[in-house]
Amino acid sequence: MPQILLKNALVKRLGELGYQRPSHLKTPSGAWTLKSTLLNGNADVEIKDNNSFEVTMTDHLFAECLYTDFYYGYERILKQNNCLPILLKANDTPTAWSLVTAYYSAFFAAIEIGKILGRFNTYLEQSHCSQIQGYSKNSFQGKLETGNYLGAARLDTHQGYMMIRFKSSGERPHKMAWKNLSDMFPNSERKNVFSAARQQQIKRFKEIISNDSKSRWPTPSEVRNQWNYTNANYYGSLGEEYADVFAKQALSKNGCYSWAANKRLSPNEKNIVTSIAFVNTVLLDVIDNIKPKMIG
Numbered sequence: 001m002p003q004i005l006l007k008n009a010l011v012k013r014l015g016e017l018g019y020q021r022p023s024h025l026k027t028p029s030g031a032w033t034l035k036s037t038l039l040n041g042n043a044d045v046e047i048k049d050n051n052s053f054e055v056t057m058t059d060h061l062f063a064e065c066l067y068t069d070f071y072y073g074y075e076r077i078l079k080q081n082n083c084l085p086i087l088l089k090a091n092d093t094p095t096a097w098s099l100v101t102a103y104y105s106a107f108f109a110a111i112e113i114g115k116i117l118g119r120f121n122t123y124l125e126q127s128h129c130s131q132i133q134g135y136s137k138n139s140f141q142g143k144l145e146t147g148n149y150l151g152a153a154r155l156d157t158h159q160g161y162m163m164i165r166f167k168s169s170g171e172r173p174h175k176m177a178w179k180n181l182s183d184m185f186p187n188s189e190r191k192n193v194f195s196a197a198r199q200q201q202i203k204r205f206k207e208i209i210s211n212d213s214k215s216r217w218p219t220p221s222e223v224r225n226q227w228n229y230t231n232a233n234y235y236g237s238l239g240e241e242y243a244d245v246f247a248k249q250a251l252s253k254n255g256c257y258s259w260a261a262n263k264r265l266s267p268n269e270k271n272i273v274t275s276i277a278f279v280n281t282v283l284l285d286v287i288d289n290i291k292p293k294m295i296g
């Protein structure tokens with residue numbers, strides 16, 4: 001099962017970080033998210049060039065950022081999923097809305113998992129760049145450019161500092177989130193530990209989230225683009241036809257895992273839509289399992 005591999009990777013990462021829930025943060029504040037910390041000058045910043053900068057903070061401050069980001073991230077994931085049964089049961093609501101809701105739940109979960117594993121993607125507007133440059137400890141003469149930035153975190157275990165190197169990326173936020181998850185997805189070195197069905201679920205999950213051109217399955221963001229932007233007729237009878245399996249499986253954890261264990265699945269229209277339910281189920285499982293360690 002893919003959720004087991006991801007959960008184990010997250011637990012291992014938190015152990016390496018020595019993460020402890022910040023007991024003094026009784027009520028989380030948006031001022032302690034990682035992005036706010038970048039913008040309010042609470043971390044050391046060094047501008048490297050027009051497209052990259054490095055942030056250094058104590059491991060305690062980094063734990064506060066992780067805690068706060070996960071707290072708010074979990075809240076929006078939960079609210080997205082709470083809408084699913086309401087949308088699916090409403091006779092006058094197109095299933096396409098449910099699909100997009102499930103997608104965003106999975107997307108937000110992918111972002112939170114990525115943060116724990118050390119990948120941060122954020123968009124910086126001109127005002128953000130000016131603030132960050134204003135706090136920089138070096139006198140960089142150029143101008144930090146706006147755009148999507150990907151941050152890679154590493155811990156200096158000797159000094160107890162966390163360093164995050166942010167670099168401008170041409171990738172859009174949604175594509176970047178799935179690429180990060182695909183790149184960081186752990187390999188199962190002991191395949192005999194898992195049954196054939198579970199191995200197939202892992203293989204299917206990796207195929208769906210992969211940005212590899214060899215994969216026959218479109219990524220979740222590609223599916224969202226098709227349904228939300230490209231094909232307006234998916235909000236009508238054609239969409240209802242394609243999404244009938246999705247509608248049955250979206251609220252069934254066992255149904256999603258059974259679906260993914262089928263070796264004969266092909267990426268036809270119905271299965272492509274159902275893949276969103278499967279990915280959301282996996283990532284929600286991971287988020288629910290790691291929540292006690294992150295925020296209690």
